């Protein structure tokens with residue numbers, strides 16, 4: 064080794080023997096030799112690939128394999144295979160128009176080597192549609208190498224400009240063209256000149272794997288460095304991993320050579336041999352592959368799929384591509400708009416192998432988001448507009464008719480296409496004749512024999528015109544307004560203790576959330592929540608439909624038990640900045656909207672407007688009421704809830720109103736399940752009590768399963784509605800720390816806390832008996848008995864340390880003469896709300912003075928009733944024949960229709 068370990072050696076250093084594939088002009092003393100060399104210098108690409116123009120001591124007509132790690136002697140050209148090996152030396156620099164080209168162990172090693180030219184603090188600009196492995200390595204460099212990596216749409220030069228100022232310190236612009244997997248086109252020459260003008264020291268690096276040097280030579284277009292995964296077209300048989308770096312400038316060459324030798328990433332001798340063998344047939348393979356790829360792209364395009372392929376006339380950057388490349392290549396991708404359908408198509412092929420990679424003689428099919436690009440997180444994929452249902456086809460050299468046969472079979476069996484009965488069928492003989500005469504006519508004829516379901520000739524014409532005009536496909540909507548409402552809840556007994564396995568009793572209140580889902584005729588879904596000052600709308604086609612779990616086909620009714628984190632994250636990224644509650648409401652709505660639709664095709668264009676007279680964030684179940692409204696409106700929109708057809712009659716879940724229709728227990732559970740899912744979005748790990756009460760109304764007794772004891776939810780029916788005063792202290796509280804405080808107290812003072820918990824259990828048991836109708840007392844005794852339980856329960860909550868001076872003020876004010884009412888905190892305490900029972904005989908004048916007194920003290924009192932009805936629905940006539948637009952809420956009532964054991 065002559066070079067120091069710190070200075071990059073010169074290309075002539077022996078340690079640079081690893082700098083293979085250069086083609087030094089062969090000098091010869093004889094004029095015959097000189098003429099031969101001059102002629103060889105004019106050889107064209109495929110000739111250079113096929114010719115073995117090296118001098119072997121025995122005249123071997125294929126490059127010998129020097130399968131050795133070391134070379135004897137001190138003065139020879141080679142000493143150690145890491146530094147250089149004759150099998151690795153070749154003519155490749157000439158194929159790339161490079162000063163020098165290097166063979167490395169993989170395409171990613173090439174990128175790693177090139178990225179070592181970037182120092183911490185410098186910036187790399189890369190595309191937003193790029194190979195998953197590239198994205199992964201760049202991300203690593205950003206997190207571990209102190210490099211500022213930015214992803215921009217490199218197909219739009221104007222997006223690069225803001226990053227090119229001197230303060231950005233751009234060292235490298237990394238391009239793919241076409242991009243992998245969306246086949247977008249970057250203008251390499253234009254970008255090179257713009258970048259060089261704005262940031263002269265920045266290097267233009269191109270991953271040329273999609274094209275190979277046969278179809279595109281970026282160094283001729285202004286790039287500084289090109290690399291290829293030679294695993295693909297160069298070797299062509301998927302029997303080795305290799306990469307090529309080709310460099311234009313001698314100084315950069317030295318730096319690259321230094322890294323390769325220092326690291327030892329040069330290609331091994333046997334693999335170098337395989338690569339050279341593959342390169343011999345590269346042009347002929349690629350000619351065949353891309354000719355077939357053109358047919359496959361035309362076939363899918365004619366069937367109406369959105370196909371990404373620069374060989375298609377309607378590729379948006381076709382002109383730029385053909386300015387810089389001599390062919391469209393043999394990789395294309397297309398979308399189906401339905402991930403499950405895509406999976407069926409991919410799984411239904413036989414000749415097309417399901418595999419990553421491309422460029423080999425055998426054809427491959429893949430779903431990039433699940434395979435080659437799986438290392439990019441689902442949320443990032445969604446944000447960058449990479450459809451989860453995208454299918455990538457990598458065309459090989461098989462007979463095009465067999466490839467189309469196989470693909471067609473998969474498309475038919477997956478349900479993606481069906482025979483077009485209006486198209487005249489052609490005999491097999493005529494089809495073969497057409498193929499021989501004009502493959503392009505043959506492929507169109509072949510495609511026209513099929514149609515995509517729901518895609519009649521007229522629809523296709525309209526869709527084609529619309530597509531040409533940039534107008535998206537017609538969107539479904541609902542037939543008319545869907546009006547729903549749902550109540551909040553109050554925990555009457557057992558809060559905090561419920562965490563430790565004690566039964567809690569909760570009842571609905573007649574403060575409610577009201578919502579309407581209204582049709583709209585654009586491609587948009589919108590949410591308006593005036594109480595939260597929230598308003599947003601989303602382009603339906605830009606929602607992350609590809610993230611929906613497999614099997615989401617819109618026919619599903621039951622809600623999932625768990626949330627899908629990638630989908631949730633992607634949706635979170637779509638919600639505009641707003642208060643925490645507004646963002647939560649939007650994410651919950653969009654989550655249910657997408658999962659219930661199951662696919663973009665089923666999505667309805669509509670506006671959901673929700674408004675509530677429930678104090679928000681005061682522990683009164685406002686989020687559960689909202690969740691119930693979202694769930695029920697969307698279920699109706701998707702016709703998953705059956706509505707009776709009595710004209711003008713609202714539907715509710717409660718059986719209390721025998722005169723009107725109500726939902727079946729099964730439909731009630733269905734709404735509850737979806738409302739619970741929305742609650743999960745909003746709260747992470749809710750108990751389910753709030754949505755259960757909101758959907759069903761009335762009262763429930765809820766016991767959490769703790770320490771192996773069976774929990775459950777029991778509907779309580781058998782009591783008449785009771786008046787209630789809910790007073791909001793307007794003091795914000797932190798539920799989490801209050802709950803944790805009680806747990807800590809229990810640990811520290813079990814002898815104090817455990818008896819308190821036992822007493823609360825006894826209170827809840829008594830309340831259950833009274834509200835569930837098993838303890839028979841007359842109405843005045845029922846209320847007075849509940850009052851005494853309320854006082855007792857509040858005393859216990861004070862002992863547990865969860866009250867607050869503001870709550871104690873309300874307790875004292877309501878208990879004072881002349882009122883004499885029983886009040887307790889409800890929910891977490893520490894602020895929030897207090898609940899006061901109002902006996903039937905309580906004089907109206909006293910009530911008014913109490914309300915005034917509370918308001919004067921700065922509180923916000925709400926008069927309501929305990930145990931009102933649950934979900935109420937009023938659908939418009941168009942959604943359920945016979946229904947009219949009218950006031951949404953069902954009348955008040957008592958009890959609920961909960962099955963005895965729900966949880």
Ligand SMILES: N[C@@H](CCSC[C@H](N)C(=O)O)C(=O)O
Pocket residue numbers: 194196243292419420421434435436438
């Ligand atoms: N599991 C591999 C996936 C390799 S993808 C190979 C190729 N570049 C392609 O685009 O198909 C990984 O995580 O790197």
